[in-house]
Amino acid sequence: MQIEILTLSELTPEIQNQVADLYQQLNANNSQRPLSEILDSDNQVLFISCKINNLIVGTALLSTYKVISGYRGMVDDVVVDASHRGKGIGRKLMQKLLEEGKKIGLDEILLFTGHHRTPAIALYTSLGFHLRKSGIYNLKLN
Amino acid sequence: MQIEILTLSELTPEIQNQVADLYQQLNANNSQRPLSEILDSDNQVLFISCKINNLIVGTALLSTYKVISGYRGMVDDVVVDASHRGKGIGRKLMQKLLEEGKKIGLDEILLFTGHHRTPAIALYTSLGFHLRKSGIYNLKLN
Numbered sequence: 001m002q003i004e005i006l007t008l009s010e011l012t013p014e015i016q017n018q019v020a021d022l023y024q025q026l027n028a029n030n031s032q033r034p035l036s037e038i039l040d041s042d043n044q045v046l047f048i049s050c051k052i053n054n055l056i057v058g059t060a061l062l063s064t065y066k067v068i069s070g071y072r073g074m075v076d077d078v079v080v081d082a083s084h085r086g087k088g089i090g091r092k093l094m095q096k097l098l099e100e101g102k103k104i105g106l107d108e109i110l111l112f113t114g115h116h117r118t119p120a121i122a123l124y125t126s127l128g129f130h131l132r133k134s135g136i137y138n139l140k141l142n
Numbered sequence: 143m144q145i146e147i148l149t150l151s152e153l154t155p156e157i158q159n160q161v162a163d164l165y166q167q168l169n170a171n172n173s174q175r176p177l178s179e180i181l182d183s184d185n186q187v188l189f190i191s192c193k194i195n196n197l198i199v200g201t202a203l204l205s206t207y208k209v210i211s212g213y214r215g216m217v218d219d220v221v222v223d224a225s226h227r228g229k230g231i232g233r234k235l236m237q238k239l240l241e242e243g244k245k246i247g248l249d250e251i252l253l254f255t256g257h258h259r260t261p262a263i264a265l266y267t268s269l270g271f272h273l274r275k276s277g278i279y280n281l282k283l284n
Contacts, residue, residue: 023210030211037208044186045207063207065187066179067218068165069172070284074216076209098281107284112254112276121277129279134254135263136278137271139240142212142249 001089003096006047006056008039018056026079048096050080050089057081060093062101062109070107078111078120090120094127112136143231145238148189148198150181160198168221190238192222192231199223202235204243204251212249220253220262232262236269254278 006015016035023032038045044065050058058080062073075097080089101109111129113120125131148157158177165174180187186207192200200222204215217239222231243251253271255262267273 019210027211032210033208033212035210037213038210040208042186043208044184045209059210061209063205063209063214065205065207065216066175066182066185067187067203067205068161068174068177068180068201069169069219070175071179072205072218074207076214077211098283102283105284107282109281109283110278111280112274112278114276116275121279124279127281129281131277131279132254133258134256134278135273136252136254136276137263137266137273138253139251139269139271140249141240141244141251142247 001087001092002051003092004049004051005100006035006039006049008036008041011035011039015056019059022056022059022079022081023077025082026077046097046100048093048100050093052084057084058089058093060090060097062097064101064104064106071105073101073106073109075109075111090123091127094123098127143229143234144193145234146191146193147242148177148181148191150178150183153177153181157198161201164198164201164221164223165219167224168219188239188242190235190242192235194226199226200231200235202232202239204239206243206246206248213247215243215248215251217251217253232265233269236265240269 046062048060049056059077061077062075064073161177188204190202191198202220203218206215
């Protein structure tokens with residue numbers, strides 16, 4: 001098992017297909033942004049992948065940005081292939097993500113997850129995340 | 143009153159001081175990132191300002207990033223000078239932010255705000271934001 005950062009130079013149609021298939025397990029109906037956009041150097045996003053036998057079986061993304069209140073990272077798209085769950089892959093992806101976040105000097109890492117997603121919440125709180133006394137609001141434009 | 147995007151080429155020590163004073167009203171003890179970092183071209187953040195008589199009296203920031211699930215914008219640092227509240231400046235800043243977010247093709251705009259911040263919540267919901275059934279978690283690294 002390899003936990004590593006995926007870069008644009010490694011992107012192949014095969015990797016794009018693997019990620020598309022994996023992500024579809026999470027949201028079968030949602031549209032997906034292509035990896036070429038995500039890995040573009042203008043997009044300040046770290047793409048952490050877990051590979052087993054050269055197949056991507058897990059992802060966790062860390063988007064980074066600087067605002068007045070600090071240098072922030074936002075976690076998105078934490079997915080582990082259904083046939084590889086229970087092996088601690090989610091934890092390993094998140095540990096790598098936190099390590100990279102510290103390395104680049106982030107002040108804070110944020111994430112949001114559904115109130116009903118008990119295993120995910122247990123993972124995040126065990127890694128030191130705290131529930132804020134705030135609500136998360138969204139507005140869909142597309 | 144002018145609602146406009148602040149760019150790096152316009153940044154002066156005077157503007158930095160105005161924003162620092164304004165932001166201190168919100169968080170007197172919190173450290174602040176310098177505007178030079180926020181306005182840097184590597185940082186995909188739109189800085190919306192409200193100026194009255196050439197003085198910055200309000201800000202709203204929109205950080206943008208692409209992940210598999212979409213092209214997202216996150217709202218931060220919405221602040222209006224205490225002596226200029228009740229003039230609809232927060233709404234005008236947010237309207238400009240939404241307009242710019244649509245223009246660059248965002249799929250979704252996100253924000254979080256304290257459960258106790260009733261006027262802010264009223265503003266955001268009146269602009270079309272919906273409370274998600276999710277919790278927001280953070281981990282401070284600094």
